[in-house]
Ligand SMILES: *[C@@H]1O[C@H](CO)[C@@H](O)[C@H](O)[C@H]1NC(C)=O
C-alpha cells in the first residue's frame with residue numbers, strides 16, 4: 001500500500017469509527033440493540049418490590065406514520081417515574097420518525113433520570129385486520145417483562161387514546177385491587193363476528209411480505225372449534241403480570257394453540273387474550289369484564305368508535321373510565337383534559353406528588369422531584385373508584401365472568 005493510499009485508508013477508518021460512535025450515541029445501541037432510544041436502567045432502583053408499595057404499570061403505546069407528536073403527548077399525559085413505557089411506531093412509519101420520537105422522549109428531564117421509557121427500533125407491521133397486531137402486543141409484553149421486574153399491570157394504548165385520570169389517581173385506586181385481576185371486556189356471544197371474523201380464513205401478509213398489502217382471504221370458511229370456546233371483546237385491556245407470563249412463557253400449551261388458531265382470523269386482537277383467559281381454569285376467575293375505556297359507538301357498531309370532541313367532555317368525566325378513545329390529533333377536548341383533569345402544562349409531564357419543582361408557572365413542577373412512592377389523588381379519582389368498586393363486586397359474585 002503506497003503512503004498516499006494508506007493515509008486515505010486511515011482517514012476513512014477514522015471517519016467510519018467516529019460515524020459508528022456517533023450513531024451508537026444517538027441511537028443508544030450500546031444499551032439495547034432493538035431500540036433506537038433506550039433509557040434502560042434497573043427499575044428496582046426506583047420502585048422496589050417493597051410490601052405495601054403502590055402498584056406500577058407497564059404501558060405499550062402504539063402508533064403509525066404521522067403519529068410522533070400525539071404519541072409524545074400521550075406519553076407525557078400518562079407519565080410517572082414508577083411506571084414503564086414502550087413506544088412502537090409500526091413499519092408504515094419511518095426510522096426518521098422513530099429517531100425523532102426518541103429525541104423528544106430524551107428531552108424530558110425526568111425520563112432521562114428515571115430511564116423508564118423505550119422506543120422500539122426494529123418495528124413490526126401494524127396490519128389492523130391481521131394477526132401481526134397480536135404478535136406486536138405479545139412482543140411488547142415480552143420486552144416489558146424482560147426489561148422490568150417491577151410492574152404489576154400491562155396497559156395497551158394507541159396514539160388515538162388519552163387518559164381521563166392522573167397516574168396518582170390510577171395507582172391510588174389500584175392499590176386496593178388484587179394484583180392478579182385482569183380488566184378485559186369479553187363475551188362468548190359472538191354475534192355477527194362469528195360469520196365475519198372467526199369462520200373466514202385469512203392470512204396477514206404483514207407476516208411474510210415486506211410491503212404493505214391487503215389481507216388475503218381464502219375462499220373456504222372453517223367451522224367453529226369444539227376443542228375450546230371462543231370469546232371476544234374490546235382489543236384494549238389492562239392485564240396482570242402473571243397472566244402475561246402465562247401467555248408469553250407458554251408452559252401450558254393453551255396460549256400457543258390459540259395463537260396458531262387465531263393467526264387466520266380477522267381482527268384477532270378482539271379474540272386472542274379473551275379466549276386464552278376464559279379457557280384457562282387457572283385464570284378465568286381473575287377476569288373483570290370491562291376495558292376501563294370511554295368510547296362512543298354507532299348502533300350497530302362500526303370498526304372504530306366515534307371521534308370524541310368538546311361536546312363529550314362532561315360525559316367523559318362522569319363515565320368513571322380511566323382512558324378514552326378515539327381523538328383527532330390535538331383536538332381541543334385534549335386541552336380541556338390537560339387543563340382541568342391532569343393539570344398538565346404544554347410539553348410537560350402530568351404532575352403528581354413526586355414533583356417538587358414548586359408551583360411557579362414558569363418552572364416545570366416536575367423538573368425536580370422527591371419520593372416517587374407517594375401519591376396525591378386529585379378530585380377526579382372518586383368516579384373512577386366508584387366504577388372499580390362496582391366491577392369488583394361483579395367479580396365477587398362471578399356473575400359476569402367468561403359467559
Ligand atoms: C374459580 O371459581 C370456581 C367457581 O366458584 C371455583 O369452583 C374454582 O375453584 C375457582 N378456580 C380457581 C383456580 O380459583
Ligand SMILES: *[C@@H]1O[C@H](CO)[C@@H](O)[C@H](O)[C@H]1NC(C)=O
Pocket residue numbers: 306307308309310311
Ligand atoms: C362533535 O362530535 C359530534 C358527534 O360526532 C358532532 O355531531 C359535533 O358536530 C362535533 N362537534 C364539534 C365541535 O366538532
